[in-house]
Amino acid sequence: MPDALNPFRDCLGEGGVLSEPVRIAAYTLDHRALMRGETEAVLRPRSVEAVQGLVRLARRHGYGLVPQGGNTGYVGGATPEPGRRQLVVSLERMTRIRAVDPLNFTLACDAGTILAEAQAAAAEHDLLLPLSLGAEGSCRLGGNLGTNAGGLQVLRYGMTRDLVLGLEAVLADGALFSDMRTLRKNNVGTDLKQTFIGAEGTLGIVTGIVLKLWPAQSFRATAWLELSAGAPLPEIAALVRRETSDLASTFELISASSLGLVAEMRGSDPGVKAGPGGAVLLELQASSARIPLDDVLLGTLELLMERGYVADAVLAQSEAQRRAMWAIRETIPEGEKHAGGSVKLDIALPVSQLTAFLERGGALLAARMPEVRLSFYGHVGDGNIHYNLVVPQGQDRLAFTRAVEAGIAHDLYALAIDLGGSFSAEYGIGRFKRDLLARYGDPTRLRLIAAVKRAFDPEGVMNAGAMLPD
């Protein structure tokens, strides 16, 4: 271990500093294996005080810091950059559930807590932490907060920001910003905890979080919808919201091509079909048996079929059948990987513009890259489409990625933006979309983000290279 790391070893103790190349390799490669980073060491504090100590040491010794949770991000936001002399701060040893208050519907925990473990801690009290995403078994809440993660139930419960009541963070000078009240209402001056949410670790290292909980949603009704040709997604989504009185927690579009990728990977019939307009996985949830969910769902489906929007529908008759439907949705990313990988465009749109985007984007792709298979799916109930271009057989994944990102991706982003949408719905900016932010971001807004960055972190200790230009 290099001498320069001795102060960190003293501060963090046994196992607190990893520097052997074989131990740190997993921390320096981003989740999609698009960027190999570089660091002298991974710091693994066990307490808030240790985080404060390492921040002071880093500042004194001229290191930058890159906070890292589960390292499951899609935009390289937690990858230390070659040439920047950055140490990784992994929160993986700060995983304590601090408190669950069942009568206040809140959970307080360390930022290194794995999402699934926080979900489980809530479930022990018959409560629901509704944040839910593919990586929930390995992502950590500090990362979810830093990226304002979305996921599968935003339609009903909102983004991570909507779930956060309290937050604690170590600032760039080692001071502790502590705002861990468990209150739904607390108007006591500019709410700077909001500023940390989605700031991707550029303003400080989040160490503690208070989250809102809901009563456990023990009652569910789930259906697989085959959409008719030309079925208007915006109208369907609006009708579902109204007819289910917003008890719909999931409204996931699954295109025929995405379903096909799952079938190819499995080598078997997935047991459900896409209609000419694709398929939708629809789930209603309730915390009480007093709500007749099956009737509500059936009535809604009848109306959708009367209108001609839905050609056919299957209701899950058992938990096994429900899980089978969900497994299709959840294994689309694996299906893409099995086919050779994909370039992932994380598009957001006003829900009312979904059809327009799919039509115009599809035409663009067919004209410009007819050899490319498209896999689109996602949380269209809240306007978020994962619009992914599958790597054609025989092509190199990284080369294809670069070609798409330098080419047609810009046209698709420009189309989304033109329709009132965004080039990043839920993944964030990180290191991979920094140029896109500089290109599409409002200059006044970018100038203000930089000014706030300087106010929080004048020496640029925190996650330099992510989000902002130098």
Add this chain to the structure above:
Amino acid sequence: MPDALNPFRDCLGEGGVLSEPVRIAAYTLDHRALMRGETEAVLRPRSVEAVQGLVRLARRHGYGLVPQGGNTGYVGGATPEPGRRQLVVSLERMTRIRAVDPLNFTLACDAGTILAEAQAAAAEHDLLLPLSLGAEGSCRLGGNLGTNAGGLQVLRYGMTRDLVLGLEAVLADGALFSDMRTLRKNNVGTDLKQTFIGAEGTLGIVTGIVLKLWPAQSFRATAWLELSAGAPLPEIAALVRRETSDLASTFELISASSLGLVAEMRGSDPGVKAGPGGAVLLELQASSARIPLDDVLLGTLELLMERGYVADAVLAQSEAQRRAMWAIRETIPEGEKHAGGSVKLDIALPVSQLTAFLERGGALLAARMPEVRLSFYGHVGDGNIHYNLVVPQGQDRLAFTRAVEAGIAHDLYALAIDLGGSFSAEYGIGRFKRDLLARYGDPTRLRLIAAVKRAFDPEGVMNAGAMLPD
């Protein structure tokens, strides 16, 4: 009109600058008539460009600016201070509904739009803007946003922050911060529109807003609950959330004393009673007749009675009866005024600590100020109690206010804070609670708020005197 105001008159045109004392008096007195402010003029822009122009002029000519909406705030946040050379910027002529997108469930409007007019614009499309509060007929959305207003339906729909998707603001140098996308997901760098929400006009002048809408909640079930002696509010609120599957939009506590004040004002029996534990106004809402709201409510009430929490309950059998119940809740402030006025303590608590606060606070008041009538009521479903001390007969309102605020208020705030609560749930800080923020606020947090203020407004043009010390 003084010559110094000529540039403003040129910029804002006819009716754009008011300076006659009789015309500006209403703008310089706060809503509760606790502070008479002072200004040379009230500026009334009609456009975003005009706001940019007046900000540049103010800066050039050494004026500070105090943004004002409907002037209905409770903490003097929009009142220009004597000696500060501040001009009032009233948004009252910027009231345009810019767009309603029924398939995206969004409404965009000017910040001067009166809340009730935005509600009506949504209702025209069979949609709901759920922000609802006593002042909705005169408060303006820019003020709601600046104070992160709460109100009567936070339990289900959240605070103003939870409803905001987009925002536009003129910065202290006249530049326009524009982030008016109508997206539910848009993770494109530090989300600075959040920073303006609840910043009470200290960071810029908000000129435009995009709000989330819901399907119209045309179906309702409403009940008046008489609580048993010792009925545990936290348990009742939790049970209601679970049994109604969060279809409860309102859970308002009304103490026997608050009900008594309404009866005294009316000089008649209000037609409903408080139980020994007070009363609760409970309302469920749905957007679809498929939800059997009456059954859900009845079943929930039966359970509450089985548990011994509720002694008796009345279900509203008609819209007239429902309105009569609501009228009681809504006229408590008038009842207090009729009795001589009140000092309003806007307490927030973890819901689990409500009973502890009411018991210990009541004992404190009985021991220290036995002559004072307490009127407590409010949004306890989300932990917010309006805990008001009625001015004793024959005492001067302002003198009593000062005595309470210098004395027992601190003990009640300290009690709330000790229980994990707050001295300001939804009113904000403004000018009246500035000392409380300095006293109870975390020093690191306050230092950071000041640093952010300097980043946004280095010359201190925006609402100096509100929230922060000089």
